[in-house]
Amino acid sequence: MDDGDGTEDGGAGRTPAARPRRAGRSLRPAQDDTPPGGPRIDVGSRIGWLARTARQLRGGARLRRLEDMSRATGHAVTRLQRVETGQQRNSDVLDAYERHLDLPGGALVAPVDALCRTFPDEAPRDLGRGEEITDPARMSVLTEALLDPGPVTGGQWLAWAGAMSAVGGMGLPVPTARGLVERLVGELARSAASGYVSRYEALARLRCGPYGGLVLEVAQGWVADVHVQAASDVLSAVGEAITPAAQDWLLDLLEDERDRLVVGAALGLEQMAAVGGEAFWRGLLPDAVASFDRAEPGTTRWWWTSHLLRTVPRSTWEATELRPRRRFAPAPAVRDWSRSRTPTLWTECRARGGAVASRLGLDSGGLLARLVFDIAVSPHETQAVTGYMLLGALPEAAEEVAAELAEMAEQPRDPLLRARIARRLPGLLPAVLPDRVRAWIDSDDEHLRPAAMRAAGAAGVHLPVAVLEAELGGEEFPAGAMYAAGMSGHPVLRDWAAHPRPDVAGAAGWWLRQGDRVVR
Numbered sequence: 001m002d003d004g005d006g007t008e009d010g011g012a013g014r015t016p017a018a019r020p021r022r023a024g025r026s027l028r029p030a031q032d033d034t035p036p037g038g039p040r041i042d043v044g045s046r047i048g049w050l051a052r053t054a055r056q057l058r059g060g061a062r063l064r065r066l067e068d069m070s071r072a073t074g075h076a077v078t079r080l081q082r083v084e085t086g087q088q089r090n091s092d093v094l095d096a097y098e099r100h101l102d103l104p105g106g107a108l109v110a111p112v113d114a115l116c117r118t119f120p121d122e123a124p125r126d127l128g129r130g131e132e133i134t135d136p137a138r139m140s141v142l143t144e145a146l147l148d149p150g151p152v153t154g155g156q157w158l159a160w161a162g163a164m165s166a167v168g169g170m171g172l173p174v175p176t177a178r179g180l181v182e183r184l185v186g187e188l189a190r191s192a193a194s195g196y197v198s199r200y201e202a203l204a205r206l207r208c209g210p211y212g213g214l215v216l217e218v219a220q221g222w223v224a225d226v227h228v229q230a231a232s233d234v235l236s237a238v239g240e241a242i243t244p245a246a247q248d249w250l251l252d253l254l255e256d257e258r259d260r261l262v263v264g265a266a267l268g269l270e271q272m273a274a275v276g277g278e279a280f281w282r283g284l285l286p287d288a289v290a291s292f293d294r295a296e297p298g299t300t301r302w303w304w305t306s307h308l309l310r311t312v313p314r315s316t317w318e319a320t321e322l323r324p325r326r327r328f329a330p331a332p333a334v335r336d337w338s339r340s341r342t343p344t345l346w347t348e349c350r351a352r353g354g355a356v357a358s359r360l361g362l363d364s365g366g367l368l369a370r371l372v373f374d375i376a377v378s379p380h381e382t383q384a385v386t387g388y389m390l391l392g393a394l395p396e397a398a399e400e401v402a403a404e405l406a407e408m409a410e411q412p413r414d415p416l417l418r419a420r421i422a423r424r425l426p427g428l429l430p431a432v433l434p435d436r437v438r439a440w441i442d443s444d445d446e447h448l449r450p451a452a453m454r455a456a457g458a459a460g461v462h463l464p465v466a467v468l469e470a471e472l473g474g475e476e477f478p479a480g481a482m483y484a485a486g487m488s489g490h491p492v493l494r495d496w497a498a499h500p501r502p503d504v505a506g507a508a509g510w511w512l513r514q515g516d517r518v519v520r
């Protein structure tokens with residue numbers, strides 16, 4: 001039985017006499033024609049680009065053509081066409097691509113599901129059926145693997161969370177589930193490379209299912225540790241589902257003394273707004289404005305509540321007389337968002353996307369250009385994060401895009417934009433430390449040096465003790481150095497656990513208790 005309407009492009013603009021494209025011919029690469037920097041994106045184009053690029057990068061001669069992939073996966077060529085051109089979303093196809101392209105479990109499915117949940121109005125319906133786990137023996141195997149203290153993969157977490165969050169599916173007693181959710185939260189907070197997105201999506205699925213309240217409770221317990229070092233991803237996952245208790249808690253965290261929790265709370269609320277749209281903003285706006293008004297200029301809360309309020313739709317502001325009492329914190333100066341005029345940031349990103357496509361041997365850099373733009377320039381953290389989630393599925397592409405972003409961060413331009421690029425870059429790097437970024441460790445730049453240290457931590461690189469110790473000399477907490485030491489399991493942590501500074505000693509002790517990075 002066909003899964004479409006019999007036309008290659010889903011029927012849009014076609015007459016019954018239109019002749020479908022032959023399966024062996026090259027397909028027009030998916031494009032995103034939405035305005036760069038705007039609140040909307042083309043989700044289908046990103047799904048198509050991911051599937052097509054995965055096949056081009058990983059398929060080799062054996063799976064070069066769609067006919068070859070069709071024979072390997074058992075899916076009809078027309079179905080693969082629709083997925084690769086962004087006309088359909090099908091998790092069964094993506095799952096088959098993972099298996100036959102030798103990708104980790106969840107490498108394609110997890111970022112696509114995260115993308116679609118973040119942009120529900122633009123997300124196509126999933127035509128895949130997925131694996132329905134109704135056999136207690138199968139559920140037992142999934143659960144027992146996670147109860148074992150040995151290493152597990154993100155794909156295992158994703159399969160288990162899918163079964164746990166399914167409507168009418170099999171569940172576990174809450175005490176047993178709590179222990180596993182606690183382990184998942186701990187691993188997500190320390191994850192990098194292919195282990196990151198699948199764990200994030202696993203926690204998001206649990207948050208959006210019957211165990212959503214348990215995820216909130218575990219997250220609250222996680223940040224209750226005064227020395228917790230990694231919380232943003234956990235708080236963002238809490239924001240995947242809108243509940244009054246979660247909303248109130250994230251608003252409270254906006255005023256926490258720990259800057260890392262203020263940032264995480266802002267990201268969690270931005271994620272809620274992406275899911276809930278304008279109706280959510282109408283309810284949140286009074287509290288968000290009040291939090292901004294109470295923020296001391298120059299503080300982390302002032303910067304991040306400014307960011308949060310900038311994402312409020314214009315129509316929401318127009319529908320209320322509520323206004324902040326002071327100006328927002330400054331934002332990167334992007335004077336021209338145009339696609340047509342040159343030179344603009346968009347045309348620069350288009351050139352860089354084309355350069356990446358050329359180096360990788362891909363047939364188009366159009367969608368790559370948009371991903372470069374979203375990660376480097378977009379004012380929406382949701383667009384940046386889902387962009388590097390997609391790229392993270394394909395480390396070859398992620399490394400090349402990271403090289404372009406690193407060059408952008410070094411060039412003379414608006415300092416706030418350079419800071420944004422540097423802050424987002426480590427999330428894109430697939431647990432490697434490029435030479436260009438490594439060189440930043442010796443830089444005097446207050447944004448490039450911490451970014452390099454975070455990238456070094458995610459890559460498991462042990463930086464020289466003298467380099468790390470030098471970061472402890474200032475009044476500010478050495479967040480970049482601590483992350484580098486913690487994620488890499490650096491021996492210096494044992495010395496720092498006895499450091500006279502309570503914040504340094506507490507953070508080092510936290511890392512020693514939690515362990516280092518998780519990459520599978």
